[in-house]
Amino acid sequence: MTFLLMAIDLYYVSPADRNVLMLLRLPRTVTAMLAGAALSLAGLQMQSIFRNPIADPHIMGISSGASLGAAAVTLCAASSIGSRFHEISVAAAAFIGAGAGAAVIMAASKKVRSAATLLIFGVMLGFMANAIVAALQFSTDAESLKIFYSWSAGSFSFVTWPQIIIMAAAICTGCAAALVNMKGLDILLFGDEFAAAAGADPRHIRLLAMFSCCLCTGAVTAFCGPIGFAGIVAPHIAKWAMGSSSHRSTIAGAMLCGSIICLGADLLSQMSGTPLPVSGTMAFIGIPLILYILLKKPEL
Amino acid sequence: MENITGNTLLEVRGMTIGHEGKIFYRGVSFDVREGDCIMLCGANGSGKTTLLRAIAGMKARSGKGSNGIVMIPSRIPKVKGFTLRDFVxxxxxxxxxxxxxLAPEDEAAIGNALSRLCLDNLAGRDISTLSDGEFQKAAIASALVRRAPVILLDEPTAFLDAENRIAVMGTLKEICGMPGRPAVIFSTHDLAEGLAVCGKVLALGADGIFRCACEDGKPDEMQKAVAGIFKNPDAFIRQASIQGEENLK
Structure with missing residues (x-):
């Protein structure tokens, strides 16, 4: 509906306004929606494969891995890579960084049985990646640092159409992987042994889900910066609204919820005179909801 | 001296049970026949789950349309947001x-299994609202739907209250007589209740000896086998005979 109104408006506005809409507003809206959908899809899958209600790529260190990859390219290798390939190389580095974080978490999950301990492991992993990023910042010039700072605060602005296309492609692939993995994600909720007894391969299901998570997280983190909390909250709202935990309904539900939450966070960030970082407004929306979830499920 | 009514589904001969390089029992041999209700007992850490997992990895000599051995692990989480029918x-x-x-015939098989275990009125309920006993029955129903020739249950009555324990034990006995005559092997610590329903006992003895005994063997043979899992077997037999006499009165 919004898009329809926008399309109608486009024909009745001045070229300057049209530029504002096409180059600023519309890309930002689309980016926020894509980012929310991607992070929620990643969060939903991580909550299922780790059977942990507050797992998401941000808290488990996957986003930090992606940030590290993106930061390495932005801060160190920016001059050596041509600008044409810059976007795709940042996205690829973020995906590789996310993959590295995911590999460490997967390896740890074999040893660590407790959901809470695994979360702490992920948080520590995030700190570690952030420490390396901080070290990288020292060895870079002022201009790169400025770009880097605005990116690391999280923002849906200044994302270009080519970047949006890369994001959308990654998210579509991630979503396809999740849809193929749907019944595997369902059965994994009942435990590895039960899943294996029913003929499923828990390892295969986890790997496919993590691949999807890395694609989604990497794409969002590369262009919008590390954005947390939407991935934790959206799956819970979707399950509550749909009255079902079956991935057949929660995948679409969580992606929709995530889009709405990110649009909300973006709106909030633009309301004051100077735009606030989205990671900040997201925390305002997300953290109270996460605390509520924790109070409802004290037996993590 | 075994139950000769059913065909042999599994023949275990000279199996060695161990975990992480440590050997618990050698020379484990027993048969599983159609319709057998078998209790597996042993102290904690004696290797009950290990033996069940080993059996789960075997192939049963089963008839057409069945899907191999099904193991139902202990403590399956009751995840909110799925109905009992969804779970199956x-x-x-x-x-x-x-x-x-699922194909229509599989959907029909679910309906059948649920009604046989008297779960049809709970089919639409969220599993998180079921009692542990009802949920355990749902897990058993899922094995029936898969037409498993041998159903393995790891401590199906652990953490259940007395009423649910009796109900689940009754269900185990019941499904052995159902069409297809699946065999059931369950591990448990509720020895008296288990002995009341089973026709064969596999006992992981405290003395490192594996014992197998069946109902139509010599009298009290099953009880003796079970007593083997205790460090002081005589005390168990004495206790059991006192209880038996009380039951006779």
Missing amino acids: RISCYSQSDLGGR
């Missing part, structure tokens, strides 16, 4: 398509 449907992982949908 999800457990039919190998039969369903990518979207988790």
Whole structure:
């Protein structure tokens, strides 16, 4: 509906306004929606494969891995890579960084049985990646640092159409992987042994889900910066609204919820005179909801 | 001296049970026949689950249309947001398509299994609202739907209250007589209740000896085998005979 109104408006506005809409507003809206959908899809899958209600790529260190990859390219290798390939190389580095974080978490999950301990492991992993990023910042010039700072605060602005296309492609692939993995994600909720007894391969299901998570997280983190909390909250709202935990309904539900939450966070960030970082407004929306979830499920 | 009514589904001969390089029992041999209700007992850490997992990896000599041995692990989480019917449907992982949908005949088999275990009025309930006993029965129903020739249950009555324990034990006995005559092997610490329903006992003895005894063997043979899992077997037999006499009165 919004898009329809926008399309109608486009024909009745001045070229300057049209530029504002096409180059600023519309890309930002689309980016926020894509980012929310991607992070929620990643969060939903991580909550299922780790059977942990507050797992998401941000808290488990996957986003930090992606940030590290993106930061390495932005801060160190920016001059050596041509600008044409810059976007795709940042996205690829973020995906590789996310993959590295995911590999460490997967390896740890074999040893660590407790959901809470695994979360702490992920948080520590995030700190570690952030420490390396901080070290990288020292060895870079002022201009790169400025770009880097605005990116690391999280923002849906200044994302270009080519970047949006890369994001959308990654998210579509991630979503396809999740849809193929749907019944595997369902059965994994009942435990590895039960899943294996029913003929499923828990390892295969986890790997496919993590691949999807890395694609989604990497794409969002590369262009919008590390954005947390939407991935934790959206799956819970979707399950509550749909009255079902079956991935057949929660995948679409969580992606929709995530889009709405990110649009909300973006709106909030633009309301004051100077735009606030989205990671900040997201925390305002997300953290109270996460605390509520924790109070409802004290037996993590 | 074994139950000669059913065909042999599994022949275990000279199996060695161990975990992480440590050997618990050698020379484990027993048969599983159609319709057998078998109790597996042993102290904590004696290797009950290990033996069940080993059996789960075997292939049964079963008839057409069955899907191999099914193991129901202990403590399956009761995840909120799935109905009992959804849960059974999800457990039919190998039969369903990518979207988790089943063929009409499998859906009918679910309906059948649920009504046989008197779960049909709970089919639409969220599993998180079921009692542990009802949920355990749902897990058993899922094995029936998969037409398993041998159903293995790891401590199906652990953490259940007395009423649910009796109900689940009764269900185990019941499904052995159902069409297809599946064999059931369950591990348990509720020896008296287990002995009341089973026709064969596999006992992981405290003395490192594996014992197998069946109902139509010599009198009290099953009880003696069970007593073997205690460090002081005589005390158990004495206790059991006192209880037996009380029951006779």
